[in-house]
Amino acid sequence: MSTDYQQAREALGFSLRELRLTAADGRLTGAQLAERLGGSWTKSKVSKLENGRQTATAEELHAWATATGHPEDYDGLLAQLRGFESHIRSWRRQLASGHRPVQEAITAEHDRTQVLTIWENVLVPGMLQTTEYARHVLTRHANLMQSPRDIEDAVRARMRRQAGLYEPGRTYRILLWEGAMHALVCPPSVLAAQLDRLASVVGLDTLELGVIPFTASLRIYPGNGFWVYDERRVVVEDWHAELWLDDADSIATYLRVWNMLRESAVYGGDAQNVIQRARRALNTR
Template sequence: MATSPSSSAQAARQRVARRLRDLRADAGLTGTELAERCGWTHPKTSRLENGRTPPTPDDIRRWCQACGADDQAADIVAQSRDAETAYMEWRRQVRAGLKRLQDSYISLYRGTALFRIYSPTLVPGLLQIEGYARAILSGVAALYEAPDDSDEAAAARMERSKIVHEPGHRFVMVIEESVLYHQLGDADTMAAQLGYLLTVGALPSVSLGVIPHAVQRTVWPQELFHVYDDQLVSVELMSARVRVTQPSEVALYVRAFEQLRGMAVYGAEARALIVKAIEALR
């Protein structure tokens, strides 16, 4: 049975607590000794390292300083933040309509210089045409039993995607070849979407790679994820969007992305795969 977002979030909180407990043990401190160094009571130490109370950033910094592990504080602070906010359930997000969800990304997009996007299933949102986006968003509304404002949401996605043509941003995108064959909308819509990939993939700000079916893989297909600069990773699951900010985990996604990017083909080879998919629609 799949783990629910809420139970996964609780497990993430427990990992933070266990990490704090391990730091204390490695430093050879009792709970009372750590409490004295941090300037709080022993019961607070117990609550923090058993996951009953989420630590504040200041709590974590004091704990790390007391254990002689100041260099781990930033990573644990980010891990704790992720534990509290990482799981953002789709059903809750789309309750107010899909257009609002599209608009919620605008400030993040404006503030990002380098986008790294990997998709095993869909054309990335920033490269979608309106008809293709409408087909996806209509399906999302039906799946999550949300209000179907897919027309307005698709138009909002198109407005948001204009950032691809604006200076100050770079887009490195990698898709699996199977993306070219997952038909969303009718055949004409799909042909238009694939044709648009040929156009937008030629933009100076866009690097579009396609991982061929027959490539010898060094990394298996992953879930769809976006890396915004080196600060945030957004991972899309069936039930939730997961936000990752812990530096070590962000670095893991960046490393995986670079391996996936290394398996992709670009330029004329990528265009040939796209043209082949267009011809398969006839």
């Protein structure tokens, strides 16, 4: 999390403390508020929320506003929360405990998403990766970030997420730049198996896989990858961090980019032809 993010979290904590100290039926101590809230609430949790060491959920904000006799302040608290949910998640902080927690966090987003819209320009997306390809990609990232080595746990978490491809009611709209099918981020034999995997999922009823050939005319340049979860959140990956964006304007911008890129994509048999061209090119290396 960035300094700006932490400052925003502390500001939300200050607002919560003010509600506790000005409770409608008199000032409450942290212990008294926790007792009033019940369930999993403790004095320690109240303190962490007020001091910006823990982030409240929307449900917890609602409970807090109600318990302090200030239900009318819930909307303002929620607006504060939404304001800093769009933030920078630095890789250094995210990977302090390894890659598996990062994979599990993104899995939580997948689990509550019906339509996942993806653009990738340099890698095959995680949803379509083979085990070996994922292992090489995650190992290279761990080397770069000098993060704890829990590669196998991370690979398993990524593979489990692919079960969504076979769940009725889900839709995966994936656009892939042809260059991602030529990038040797792994040994040629691993890339060959990965391309075979890509070819095998073309036509899957939950998957709309579009490929943008090198020769396609482009309405917009193929910038960095991003994932749109329903129309609720965009995750954009960069070298130092991920951007998690929740505001409507940002989401609309990324969907507009995706739709412009889609105009250059080929699907079905034509996509298969591009994949097979990349597969044949491996034999000449």
